Amino acid sequence: MEIIDKQVDGVTILSLTGSIDAMTAPQITEFIQAQIAKGNTKLVADLKGVDYTSSAGLRVLLGAIKETRAQSGDLRLAGIQPDVQKVLNLSGFTNILKTFADPDAAVASYK
């Protein structure tokens, strides 16, 4: 799992590449925790490079969503690939979080 962070208009974009699952969960959690500790609570996860997410992966994403929201921030998703989109639909996540076609649209949604 590769994670790169970038600041745009006060929003932190996290570009993830690889699988979001039980194996990569600790690394992703740690990375997001570090962002929140720095006060970056408006997050966008760019999932263009993510081809797979498991139930453990979903719990990691949700953990980040809840923590940022508790600090008046949010985690919004962008660039979701078809296989990941299927899992997000099936697991009801699309009903509780905001998704966008690309990171720019997700960043703009914070304005």
Add this chain to the structure above:
Amino acid sequence: MGDKKRITLVIGSGGIKCVAAAGLWRVLQEEGITIDSVVGCSGGSMYGALIANHVDEKVMGELSRTLWTSDIMSGYTESLKASKDGSLRFNEHSGLVDDSVMNKKLREVYGDLKFSDLQIPFKVVATDLLAGGKVVLSEGSVFEAIRASLAIPIIFPPWDVNGRLLIDGAASDPLPIDVAIQDGADIIIAMGFPLDYRSRFRSMTAVQEQLNSIYINNILTSTYAFYNLAHHAEIFPVIPEFDGTVSMFDVDKIPLVIERGEQAARKQMPHIKRLILE
């Protein structure tokens, strides 16, 4: 972690599409993955029982051919007509179909098999028609449990098990992952089948079916969402994809359905194996 992980297979409701479980079963055997227990709902319970009894996947395909034939719907057209002219009498024991043909066919396959006779533990989910809640069956006659879980409301009469009128498990929990969670599974392989939607409505029955599909699919999503968050370990969804619809008696499509089940299973295999070996 050196302990052996407990693996449970869940096969959801989906009518004839559930025969895709034969494809999944083939892949699991090839990969040498041992299943510790099985849970089934509605159509999925028919195949779940066979897997729990370690029946060969080829036999599963053949059985399906004889089970999913249109004669199990005997009396349907007449009843529907009677419902329109008002002469149909209907109560909580009723169904539009005369279920004797289906019962006979299921008896031929499952006979007097008891849950305790099966190779590995097996559970079936049905719904209590009057109280509305989910009911888990894991004792006594396998036939009775499957028959109850298969009782598509309105179409097939409910089935009385221990004084409770039971219907299709899909009405409460179309992909009962929670039963596997309660049994302490570490890895759950869940084969589910979202219902197809219609794009045209030519009859009242079509509208009724669509509204029912909307309910069941939304229950499927919300239960899956909850179980994903509530469970500590991994759930691997195996959702076979079909181009176009597979309707109730498409027995000619059985080989295709099995193939799609196999494909969907193979897609998850690398992830499942990685976790087992972890």
Add this chain to the structure above:
Amino acid sequence: MTTIDKPRIALVIGSGSVKCAAALGLMKVFEREKIGLDMVVGCSGGSIYASLIALGWSVQKATDTTLKMWTREVTAKRNTRALLQLALPWLVKFDETFGLIDDSLVNRRFREGFAGATFADMKIPLFVTATDLYNGEQVIMSEGSVAEAVRASISIPFIFPPHKVNSRYLVDGFQSDPLPIGVAIKEGADIIIAMGFESPYQDRITSLMRYNFQMSSVTSNNLLKTNYAFHNLAHHSEIIPILPEFEHKIKLFDTDKLPYVIEEGERAAEKQLPFIKGLLGI
């Protein structure tokens, strides 16, 4: 957990026909305590009261409006086309516009009742949910005519025809989620006050229609419970259920019982009030 300086409060009113008026009782309590809302979400019957509350109307005005809009007459006129569709399907083609009742009166009543209001006119941001007939997904409405959105949200299956909004055929909101807490979560609410109602079961099933109603209750109650379980795990802050109890059965057009329903809503809200005030630090 970190505390939020100024929590955003949402009121979500689930489906439950006339019982949803209990939300007006809750508003009485909230007004007295000066607890303001940041958004209101409504589904099916709940969308009527969500809209009346979002308009900022008094409980009296909201009650009067309900009495004018929702009377037995709105289902009195049979849809002759539907009868022909059932009897002579080869002459009058059956299609998605099917509904046993002519909905022109209910449509007019909603237009008059909400006085042509649009979502932009609301004092509190309003969201109304319905279900897409073709793909089964929840549809969230937050723009355009409130009357149209409410009508779509109350497309009681088989009774009223699906309602077309922005070229989509919409059916009742309870088909996808009887208590749409997810909308409040998605829209950034912190404290969510959720007023929900279980669908009643039939005392006796004596006909095919009653069997249908029973099945609708079975499936929607299961959907209500599993969604509620999911939303509780998914939300970062508190979801406070307000579940009014009714000794008497409240039927679809029992608007004469509105004062009683409102009173029970008030009672249920009073019960949760200390907890809500604690959360808000007031």
